Amino acid sequence: xxxxxxISIEYPNLALFFPELIVLITGFIxxxxxxxxxxxxxxxxxxxxxxxxxxxxxxVLLNFDLKGETFYNLYVRDQFSSLLHVFMIxxxxxxxxxxxxxxxxxxxxxxxxxxxxxxxxxxxxxxVSSYNLLLIYIALEAVSVSFYIMTALQxxxxxxxxxxxxxxxxxxxxxxxxxxxxxFLYLYGGSMDLRQILHxxxxxxxxxILGLIxxxxxxxxxxxxxxxxxxxxxxxxxxxxxITAYMASVGKIAFFAPxxxxxxxxxxxxxxxxxxxLAVLAVITFLYGNVVALVQKDVKRMLAYSSIAHSGxxxxxxxxAETIGVKAVVxxxxxxxxxxxxxxxxxxxxxxxxxxxxxxxxxxGLRLSQPFLALVFAVSLLSLLGVPPTVGFFVxxxxxxxxxxxxxxxxAILMIVGVGISTGYYLRLVVLMYMKEEEKKLTFNPTGFxxxxxxIMAVSLIVLGMLPMILWDYISPLSEMLFRx
Amino acid sequence: xxxxxxxxxxxxxxxxxxxxxxxNYLLGPKAPSSLxxxxxxxGVPLYxxxxxxxxxxxYYLLGLLLLLFDIEAAFLFPWTVVYRYLGIFxxxxxxxxxxxxxxxxxxxxxxxxxxxxxEEEYID
Numbered sequence: 001x002x003x004x005x006x007i008s009i010e011y012p013n014l015a016l017f018f019p020e021l022i023v024l025i026t027g028f029i030x031x032x033x034x035x036x037x038x039x040x041x042x043x044x045x046x047x048x049x050x051x052x053x054x055x056x057x058x059x060v061l062l063n064f065d066l067k068g069e070t071f072y073n074l075y076v077r078d079q080f081s082s083l084l085h086v087f088m089i090x091x092x093x094x095x096x097x098x099x100x101x102x103x104x105x106x107x108x109x110x111x112x113x114x115x116x117x118x119x120x121x122x123x124x125x126x127x128v129s130s131y132n133l134l135l136i137y138i139a140l141e142a143v144s145v146s147f148y149i150m151t152a153l154q155x156x157x158x159x160x161x162x163x164x165x166x167x168x169x170x171x172x173x174x175x176x177x178x179x180x181x182x183x184f185l186y187l188y189g190g191s192m193d194l195r196q197i198l199h200x201x202x203x204x205x206x207x208x209i210l211g212l213i214x215x216x217x218x219x220x221x222x223x224x225x226x227x228x229x230x231x232x233x234x235x236x237x238x239x240x241x242x243i244t245a246y247m248a249s250v251g252k253i254a255f256f257a258p259x260x261x262x263x264x265x266x267x268x269x270x271x272x273x274x275x276x277x278l279a280v281l282a283v284i285t286f287l288y289g290n291v292v293a294l295v296q297k298d299v300k301r302m303l304a305y306s307s308i309a310h311s312g313x314x315x316x317x318x319x320x321a322e323t324i325g326v327k328a329v330v331x332x333x334x335x336x337x338x339x340x341x342x343x344x345x346x347x348x349x350x351x352x353x354x355x356x357x358x359x360x361x362x363x364x365g366l367r368l369s370q371p372f373l374a375l376v377f378a379v380s381l382l383s384l385l386g387v388p389p390t391v392g393f394f395v396x397x398x399x400x401x402x403x404x405x406x407x408x409x410x411x412a413i414l415m416i417v418g419v420g421i422s423t424g425y426y427l428r429l430v431v432l433m434y435m436k437e438e439e440k441k442l443t444f445n446p447t448g449f450x451x452x453x454x455x456i457m458a459v460s461l462i463v464l465g466m467l468p469m470i471l472w473d474y475i476s477p478l479s480e481m482l483f484r485x
Numbered sequence: 486x487x488x489x490x491x492x493x494x495x496x497x498x499x500x501x502x503x504x505x506x507x508x509n510y511l512l513g514p515k516a517p518s519s520l521x522x523x524x525x526x527x528g529v530p531l532y533x534x535x536x537x538x539x540x541x542x543x544y545y546l547l548g549l550l551l552l553l554f555d556i557e558a559a560f561l562f563p564w565t566v567v568y569r570y571l572g573i574f575x576x577x578x579x580x581x582x583x584x585x586x587x588x589x590x591x592x593x594x595x596x597x598x599x600x601x602x603x604e605e606e607y608i609d
Contacts, residue, residue, distance in 0.1 A: 011574075031588065035595045 013070040015063075016077045019056040019085055020125050026052025027118035040111040042100050049114055050093055053121075057089045073193065074132045079478040080330075081129030084257055087334050088128075088250045091341055092121050094457065097449040098242045098348050105352045106240065108155035117246075120146030124254035131194045133182040136258050140178070143254050144171045144222065147247055151239040163231075163238025170221055170231040178218025184211030198265035209270050212262075213277065222255045224308050225315060226285040236304035241351055244300070245344035248307050249337035256333055259318055263329070264483045266321035278319035279411050286312025287414065290421040300358045302425055303343055306384060309422060310336050316415060317399040320406045326479040328398035331471060335383075335391045335464065342380040342457045346373055349450055353442045363429055365438030372451060374433045379458040383465070385426040386419060391464040546598045550590065557586050 014021060029048055034040055060082050067078050095117075103109045123142030130136055148171065152164035182192075188207040189197030202208070217228065224232035236244045266274050289309030296302035314336070317329040350356055350373065366374040383390035396419065403412040446454075464471060524531060564571075564579050571578075593599065 028588075031592070035588075035591055 010072055013068060016066065016068050016070045017075060019060050019089075020122055022052055022056040022059070023089075023118055023122045023125060026056075027115045027122065030115040030118060034111045034115065040114075042109070045111065045114045046096050046100065049096055049118060052118070053089050053093050057086065057093075060085045060089070074130060074135045075126070076129050076131055078129075078481065079474070080261070080482055081125075081257075083330070083334075083474055083478060084128045084253055085125055087337060088121060088124055088253055091249045091337060092117065092246070094341070094453045095242055095246050095345075097447075097453045098245075098345055099240075101352060101447060101450070102240060102242050102348050106154060106157075108153060108157075108240070110153050113150065113153060116146050116149055120150070120246075121250065124250055127254045128257035130258075131261060133185060133192045133194065137175070137179055137182065140222070140255075141175060143251065144175070147171075147243075147251060150243045150246070151235050153243070154238075154240050157238070159234075159238035160240070161238070163235040166231040167235040170228070174218045174221030174228070176218075177214050177221070181211045181214030181216070181218060184208075184214065187211070194262060195265060198262070198267060201267075201269075205269055209273055212270070212274075216259070216277070219255060219259055220281065223252070223259075223311050223315075225281050225311060226288045226308065227281075229285075229288075229308050232308060233301055233304045236307065237298065237301045241300065241344055241348035244304070245341045245348065248303075248344055249341035252307070252311070252340070253333055253337050256314060256318075256329070260326060260329055260333075261482070263318060263321045263326055271321065274321055275319050275406060275408070278315055279408055282312045282315035282319060283411055283414050284312075285309070285315060286418040287421075288312075290418045294421060294424050296425070297360055298358050299360055299363065299429070300344075300347055302360075303340075303347070306422065306425075307340055309418065310340070310384070312418070313396065313399055313415065316408075316411050317402055319408065319411070320402045322402070322405060323479050323483050324402040324405050326482060327472075327475050328395070328402040330475050330479065331398055331468075332395040334471065334475075335395045335461075338457055338464075339380050339383040339390075339392060339461055342376065342454065342461070343384065345450075345454060345457075346377040346380065349373060349446050349454075350442075353444045356440075356442075360429065360432065362440055364432040364436035366433040366442075368438045369440070369442040373446070373454075376454045376458045378430050378433060379461055381426045381430055383461045385422060389465050390461050391468065392461075394465055394468045543598065543601060546593065550593055550598070553586055553589050557583065 026049060029052070030045055033045065033048070064082050064086075065079060066082065069076050099113065100109075103113070120143050123139045123146065127136060127139035127143060130139065148164055148168045151167055152161055154160035184207050185194075185197050186192060188202055188204055188211060189200050191197055191200075197208070221228040221231075236247065239247065286309045289305050289307075289312055293302045293305035293309065296305060310332075314329055314332050317325050317332055319325075320328070347358060350370075351358070356362060366377070379390065383392035386392040386396040396415075400412055400415065403409075403415070526532070560582065561579070564575060568575060
């Protein structure tokens, strides 16, 4: 056989891949520094990370409308990936303001942390911009393996190791399921590209449905949808709190993105299967998450269950495979990434105050000793609950509206029930902070960077809630763009 | 239905094998002695009665390093076949690949995985 007919060399268009390349190079510089230097200077490592991420962010912002495919159509850049890249890079930069102080307090400083963070960011960035099953698989592994390692980066903490191990085992299972699903999809379509597979009107529809369901189940484990959620509370509780914040924001965006990319490709022939499967999963997820969060004593675990419940709300939007569904889901995802991250970061700062156990009663009277943290935490909790001036209300209303387009009234009604249940635990914390007497005297000050980034996130939650058009003007055209293709 | 004979064959095979083992157990002469149950270790007395020691972490890490270079070799062979056709492009790609793997080795070296002179306290 002639080799030339098998291999065709296409030089990659690196202009499309540039942000990922910068993040990769940043990771490699940090890696080299770790090898060369005896003891890495954390200020240097954070400085290099932020510099690299800022360059990547600037490039994405300046070339927001860049579109194209490269690496033999493996890699796709469009407005969808650009928007998610902007959010993921921004949240990673915010995270870096919190990690060092926390690690210093917990006496678990690792120089590996910085480049594992940048490799996981690289994986997430590739994951949101690919239609290819093989590349999705590799990017998924890159993100997950980084998460397993980062979950365990806490010295002398049994819970952290236990959570990481559970995450590793179930993550391995999810990868196996997803690749098994990919096999069936390939059998059906004869291609690795999701667009070609799902546009094909082939004879063996059952292979397609089986493959898609297995593929979705693989992602469902990663996202933490309810029958597959067992690792999530343990991993979120055991992980160092800034890492939990990272997993609940950037991780959520990354794991949801391929599912959102499948939404416009849903065909008429399996449209009903898609709607029913995802709607049922969504209802189970948000009801279970909210009910179990209600009885938690530990606030970090409670927020982990609230994260499961929010995955349910997002899945309810995903079951509506139409333009309005994509719009609602993307907005919800971005809004949740901010509020989820903010709520966990407040805990990360509070944990530095000495004997802090994250128990609910410790929050009583927090307004007196830490007025700033109490305010920020209240804003994030109200946004998670969905109280009108915050963005949480707007995105929940959007998902509700998209459900009405598909006439999924039972999901919509149960969603209201779920939100009603969630009032119990979010408001209890706010009441404890603002209406009870002080239980614990906390004497410490968050650093300036921490205060600044928390303030920016809290303000953005309120501003996006009052002027939702700021983000809508980006989300609306890109959702229509995804459907045009 | 075409494979029913095959399935029956598998069951017969399994049945005969189980029967043989069972007959051996039933009819074979038994003369147990303490020395017969003693594990064989090159004719010397046992180091460890339970033979259930934990391995040093270094073995696992060395296994990982072995995997690293196994994969490198597995990718190098097909590359040599198409080397002339790929030319400078393939050369640069392969250089990057090996460079990244070498970084892995450097990292392992730096973190002391190749250092097998254990301190006394680490050995159980």
